[in-house]
Amino acid sequence: MPISETEIVVDDPTAPADNSPAAATTRTVKAVVYLLLLAFAMLLGFDNWRNGMGWAKDGPQSGYVPFYLCAILAGASLYGLGAAFLRRQEGGDTFVTRDQLRRVMQVFFPTFLFVALTQWLGIYVASVLLVAGFMWMIGRIALWKSLLTSFLFALSMFLTFEIAFDVIMPKGPIEAALGF
């Protein structure tokens, strides 16, 4: 039987190392998430209590259903919080290693910037910057390739949405100067 050789190979130059130290344990993250959910449930519960969570003449008031949902959410979060601390042997494992966290932030921060820039420059210019910057700095791809790809991508998006399908996107000063 012929063994077909591997024919498609893609490398990852900035891959996270396997032995990178932990940045956070699962238990810590669980505790934070459950506490946030608990606080969220209490905040919404308060609003619904203010709106009226009882019965009017014509059935339940508008806060009735959401108030009890808040109670259920708070209860389940408390249970989760308790379980995270009581089951000591579990949950001590790594939530994310430092290398992984670095990589996740490498995506998250550009995305955050992209959303902020969209407000000022419009989505198309912001996407040129995001795609080119990401390819060049994180993918270590040649600058001209990155710029060309990002420009073609943004142009095809513009043609698809703005011209072909009439879906209006946030636009900035450059599109305005070109007359769109």
Added chain:
Amino acid sequence: MEALTLLLHGFAVLLTWKTLALMLVGLLLGIFVGVLPGLGGPNGVAILLPLTFTMDPTSAIVMLSCIYWGALFGGAITSILFNIPGEAWSVATTFDGYPMAQHGKAAEALTAAFTSSFIGALVAVLLITFLAPSIAGFALRFGPPEFFSVYLLTFCSFVGLGRDEKHNTIISMALGLLLAAVGMDTVSGQLRMTFGFEPLLRGVNFLVAVIGLFGISEILLTMEERLALRGHSAAISLRVVLKVWKELPRYWVTLLRSSAIGCWLGITPGGAIAASFMGYNLAKRFSKDPASFGKGRIEGVFAPETAAHASGTAALLPMLALGIPGSGTAAILLGGLMVWGLNPGPLLFVEHKDFVWGLIASMYLGNLVGLVIVLSTVPIFAAILRIPFAAIAPMIVVSCAIGAYAIQNAMFDIWLMLLFGVVGYAFKKIGIPLAPFTLALVLGNRSEDAFRLSMIGAGGDLRVFWSNGLVGTITTLAFILLFWPLIGKVFESAGRLWRPAKT
């Protein structure tokens, strides 16, 4: 045979050049989405939904459902050639599919995967064709209490039968229901949980949440892993296809068993993932030679693929007939229906015959055309993986942002999408399932309305949920499913008392 006449009518609606072209575009986009890491079926459908806003509902749903079929097909390509499941439901396909590719039988494995996908889908579509109209006809008699009890049944079965930790499922569901209630209360007109913040008046949009939860968070998760990959490239020749098809009848038991498992798990909220594993495991257990599984047995590709595709298709049955989606992607299609002003549920079969039968006809045609496309274009789609992730990731982010913005033309929604991305990342990593959240968010308003309308009708008497045989049975069943883990334990210990000495 009223169903057949209506189905033929559906084909007539479908057979225009425009619809067929959209179908083709949808399938290609779907396969693309299924192959790419970091983009899945539910997310792909949600991102591409805005493209369809300017179309008429029938063309739109045909294109969207074709994206869904395409994604189901596409997941198999990376599983077999690269040992990387493009979708969670194709994990089981890697067990035997990748070893086959290593032995130089990639083309056979791919043909087997695509063909069995097609068979699974076909069985499920036949089920939809003949079962959905009668279920819808039956559900026409439902009032608010009946509808609420069906919603309750859906929620409870998620909690009781789900594999995740119970409190996490409950958190996910309660959060979804709560966020669905944000904004204007439809019964009293009062504002709820907006805290005077203007963009929240419209509420939290379901599709924005889905794009964030599945799109952005998936990119964050993918970046954590080493993205280097090596795999086989393969082209499928007609000779190989015919050879595999000639062997097909020998495995009819496996195919039939997996189709049945898929249909059942698709209708109940079990999902394609569970179905594919169950299909694989049962095929292994009933095989004469279970040790050969996992070493490149073609049956190990047939079994999970048939089940996954049957389940993904069958998930549309409860969505069409009752307005309750059986899977995450079905929930998104449901969200789409609402955008076009169609109210999913039993009335759809009466008021929008063209639409429903056009959709069902597109399931037949879409799967057939999809099979031909994947068989002929595998090398092209496998080559997509040569594109480095550093180029794909930002493009997916931009597509997500465009999708989120287009739904309501609101900048706030892009920020919301980003927030949901972080939430989805954290939830996935600590084991809070996202499917119940999606389902709750899309059904939240309808189930609350059904509850309050039945309360108003009954003067606040909770006994209305046991007021007749039908509603009483469904409500009781819901509670049985909710406490199923406890009931199961009771039965187990009772069984142990019965015959104590053994073991």
